[in-house]
Amino acid sequence: MHALRDLDLDILQGEFVVFLDPSGSGKSTLLNILGSLDVPTTGRAAWRDHELTGADQAALTAYRSGHVGLAFQFCNLIGRHCATRGGRRGLGAWRERRAVPAECPAGRRPC
Structure with missing residues (x-):
């Protein structure tokens, strides 16, 4: 093709x-x-x-x-993190002191 x-x-x-x-x-x-x-x-x-x-x-x-x-x-997420935290870490936002939900969206394991 x-x-x-x-x-x-x-x-x-x-x-x-x-x-x-x-x-x-x-x-x-x-x-x-x-x-x-x-x-x-x-x-x-x-x-x-x-x-x-x-x-x-x-x-x-x-x-x-x-x-x-x-x-x-x-999706290339970090295995030990949920989608929310893995995505934030990938963007460098892990340095920011923001509240992270106890449960991640879409039924993923807790952050």
């Missing part, structure tokens, strides 16, 4: 973009390429002045830290 074949996409500064297509159309592949988690099999990928195709790990790390925020659709 060649979901992204002949794709030419320009996203302008300040533009809000939504990718809404059927399963298998290449949305996740495109986001993985833009997030520099994957590389295209052909063609090139670039964001502003960052050439992603063929960039070394140091350049990709600099690109990610300055331009990319990723939210995955699968």
